[in-house]
Amino acid sequence: MITAILIFIVTYIFIITEKINRTVITLFAAIVMIVIHIIDEESAIKAIDFNTIGLLVGMMIIVNILKRTGVFQFIAIKAAKYAKGDPWKIILFFSVITALSSAFLDNVTTILLIAPVTFVITDTLKINPIPFLTTEILAANIGGTATLIGDPPNIMIGGKTDLGFLDFITNLGPVIIVIFIITLFILKLLYRKSLKVEKENKLKIMDFDESKTIKDKPLLIKSLIVLGITIIGFTIHEIPFINVETSIVALLGASLLLLISKVDVEEILLEIEWPTIFFFIGLFIIVGGLEQQQIIHKLAHNLFTFTKGNMLFTALVILWLSALASSFLDNIPFVSVMIPLIKNFPEYGGNMGIDITPLWWALALGACLGGNGTLIGASSNVIVSGLLEKNGNKLSFLKYMKIGFPLMIVSVVISMIYLVIFYL
């Protein structure tokens, strides 16, 4: 048991410090756990949540094809022109596009789609891109919280519970809309004085021709139809007549689009984020090892002894703990440990039939929104800060934290009120 804990802690330290690539160290630790029989081979394979893996791969394929159509640039340019080059309106429209896209696509993908357009627009307006991109990363993390497929923690929770796409959107959607509106309101107050541009630069935006961005109209139509079918599939995947996992819906959409789009399958598969997929696989095995060694069981015992099995207290502890942890740590390994831990709750709550759904919402809200707290809280934040630096606009850890951390606290307070009023 001690060896398993040691392996987990050392792996976690390397993931946090990024001294070794997170995928490499996680896979190595997972294999070591198998080699020294902390977890047997069969259990290791069983520990891998193929629903999460399938959902990630399926959605990555769909997005990789969809982004070739230029539809995101089209929408963004249209929005910038509709805003008549007004910087705040552009921020507002772009953040709405980001939040909506992020609800249905991976956060990192969404940022990779919106950031190039943002850089082009801010270059044209001759304005600092930091307010634009800061708002977008906040919007991506907030929007991603609303659905099962929007953020990896939700995908993982969905993969290990009976909660479906509709459960997520109906339970998390309303509070996310409130958080999003309040966040934008605060950001407007913060940025209103710094968003000044020359009139002639605004006019340059009006010269953009969005129609040039659509590279392949038939592919665009096919991609949008398949994306629509996939989203409908997510909403109805649980009805008895269909009853398939979300991963099957995503993979059906992906394979259908590959079939009808005639794109080069090798190029599409090359663009899948395989390091992320293998990171998940490694993590699932490590957590499986901790479960097999009864470590998760003991952690659950300690947590629920602390909360005395009280649902309200437990939910709030999970919410705040996840939010604070996710601000500074990678939320994926954190959630992978929390999921089996929460599953143990009925045993300690003294009621095996107790409904633990509010705890899942607390975990989802905390883990996803927590990512907004610091520049290292979410992958999309890290990518944006790297891009800003390479483009000559450094966004320091503290500069971001001054905005992101208070906004994260506000969003968690709103979530707390929401959970207390509606679930606890």
Place this chain on the structure above:
Amino acid sequence: MTNYINLEASKHQMKLVMMGADVKQIYSKLCYVRFDLDRCRVSYVYNINKSNRYFLERIKPYPLPYRDFNNEEDIINEINFDIKQFQNAELSQNIYKFIQINKNIHNLMKEFEDLFLYYNVPKEKFAYLLDELSQISDMIKKVQNNSDKIFFESEP
């Protein structure tokens, strides 16, 4: 890093498309090749892609764009000939002079391009420039005819 490259590529593509270009991004491997010969370094850059068009360029000791090739073997053969020529040219006492002249010719091309793009040049000056160029070309041919051909791995 892949994310950064993809994002930069998207940004460039969007800017170029807005400028009126038709941009096609293709997957390829960019290969940098370096030979450290005894007296000089020869390096090349070329790409490999699935569309069977390979662009080869020598970048050292002086830049020289080659034609594009339809298969990768032709590139290797071209580099092979080129290196053998350089290995032989190294034997010459005049190698550094040759390299210097080539660099000067390259600079001359840049200066001429500036003239073409940034200046309104009077008609009669073109005739003068053409005449001067023709004289240099004749001079090179004359020197070729009066010199021994010393290496026959590939025809010039």
